[in-house]
Amino acid sequence: MDFNKLADLLYPNVNKDINYYFRKYPSRPLLKNAVVTRFAPSPTGYLHLGGLYQCVLHEMLTKEPTSVFYLRLEDTDQKREIQEAGDLLYKTLLDFDIEPNEGYRGDLPEKGIYGPYIQSKRLEIYHTFAKYLVSIGGAYPCFCNKLEDKEDIIAKREQQIEENNDTIDHDCCRDLSIDEIEEKISLGKPFALRLLSTGNPQKPLEFDDLIKGKRQIRENGKDIVLIKSNGVPVYSFAHAIDDTLMNTTIIVRGEDWFQSVASHIELFQKLGFNLIKYAHTPTICKIEDGKKRKLSKRKDKEANCIYFLEDGYPIVAVKEYLLNLLNSDFEDWRKKNPKVYYKEFEFKLEKIVSGNPIFDFQKLNDVSKEYIANLNKEEVYNQLLSWAKKYDLEFAEILEKNRDYSLNVLNIERENEKPRKDIFKWSMVKEYYNYMFFNFENINLNFDTVTKIDNELLYKILHTYIILFEENLDKTTWFDRVKKLADNNGFCSDNKQYKQDPSKYHGNISSFCNLIRYAFTGKTNTPDLFSICQVLGKDELYNRLKIIKSKINE
RNA sequence: GGCCUCAUAGUCGAAUGGUUAAGACACCACUCUUUCACAGUGGGAAUUCCGAGUUCGAAUCUCGGUGAGGCUACCA
DSSP: OOHHHHHHHHOTTOOOOHHHHHHHSOOOOOOTTOOEEEEOOOSSSSOBHHHHHHHHHHHHHTOSTTOEEEEOBOOOOTTTOOTTHHHHHHHHHHHTTOOOSEEEETTEEEESSSOOOBGGGOHHHHHHHHHHHHHTTSEEEEOSOOOOSHHHHHHHHHHHHHTTOOSOOOGGGTTOOHHHHHHHHHTTOOOEEEEOOOOOTTSEEEEEETTTEEEEEEOOOOOOEEEOTTSOBOHHHHHHHHHHHTTOSEEEEEGGGGGGHHHHHHHHHHHTOOOOEEEEEOOOEEEETTEEEEOOTTTOGGGBHHHHHHHTOOHHHHHHHHHHHHOTTHHHHHHHOTTSOGGGSOOOGGGSOSSOOBOOHHHHHHHHHHHHHTSOHHHHHHHHHHHHHHHOHHHHHHHHHTHHHHHHHHTTTTSSSSOOOOOOSGGGHHHHTHHHHSOGGGSOOOGGGTOOSOHHHHHHHHHHHHHHOOTTOOHHHHHHHHHHHHHHTTEESOHHHHHHOGGGSSEEHHHHHHHHHHHHHSOSOOSOHHHHHHHHOHHHHHHHHHHHHHHHHO
């Protein structure tokens, strides 16, 4: 067969050769430990948690300053493509503080000399390489009718399983003569381009995965489709060409691709490309009815990274949680270095466990609490405010108008030796500190739930409490006064004494404090009472007492 | 159906043929405390999926089961 003739027949309009592109996209000047990685999502929706998981991995891999992390859009499946999804993907990455240093940038012009970084704009390149592959006898046209959708394919597969026939018969066009091909082309018949595989699936093949380690796989034997009949390449083909021309040095992708490695190796070899290292990552799963399954875009809110943004999880906390899934010794490191930036952690690809982890909200919450507890008040304020500006304008306004006050609220029990671990997402702050930020009149009070003393005594206690309270007291003096006040009003400040005969008292010191807490906050659980009173200030306590009085008398 | 991958407590996982199988989250109890969703101490929780084999010795190596996930597309 005259392959050059065949190549001209199939791709008459291609007038460049592959060397043109190798000249256009030169190799990169990289220092010794530098790597080039890429995130290459399909624009089929929002950023998936699994995508963020991979991006965290990219961040850890490309810390070396001359390393490159670029973003490429793999929009070769028009059926599943969603408008604006690419832009959304890019913006979500930015929201997570991940800025690729090259590639696709949504509305902005793309960055870097290896573009276009959108595959649908690279058709001429793919066709040039396709023509080359045909001209050296590595690929052939297939005129078979294509199966239209997934259901057809599954039906056909099941039928073939029943017939004990393992492979779908794709080779029907393999042996067409050049005359037959010419005739079909002249009739305007569309064709898909297939790899002419010369592999032997019985023969073992050594493969070294950066995550999974050395594996024995088998050679490819399938004539996989390279270019669909609409002229658009399939992932495998686009991947081989793009990652070669863009000089990728490590290909990070989901482990579903692991099966395809043999065919990709054959493709690279036929094209005369150097092989690139692969790192196949586990898939984040979920348990439902006792069964493990992939996180689903439709069913699981946590599959959507935007959910974490909206709910106000600090982005670093989400990333640290994912990093924990990637390298489980991260948390030991974090414990030893509570304030160090996560990128300082020494990440190891080979430490990624190859089982599929299950996403665990409780663990995420804990990581997040730990993270927030280690921030100072300005950091907390700034992150909370920038969240509120996007998702809760009313609250943002309050925070901005009362900056110093807000800082004081957020600083309660923060400068302790062991800071309080309570908040794990910004959306909970408003409710958690509602008594600090919002009009006290709107807070419901029902003293029956906390005490049985009469209103007159209650008022007297609260009033005296304010008189005794000074903002600049030290805590022990304050507490001594509170104890005295309790004793003078039928409560007992000594727990042992109280336990001997509880019926002699209205309650112990703890119920006494709880009474005060409830009166001024409307809550039975709050951070340190003394700190709260300090931040509120004596005037505000008086103000609240007035409101309490009017509520009692209603 | 074929092929591939994985399997240690509810979850994430450490332990590279050699103590009583780490640690974290979650759970429970106790202590401290003005409350707590804080802190401290302790606890329960694992016949390392099952069964054989190799070995003085197996979570670890081998074989066979079982279970789960994936691939088997002109989807990525």
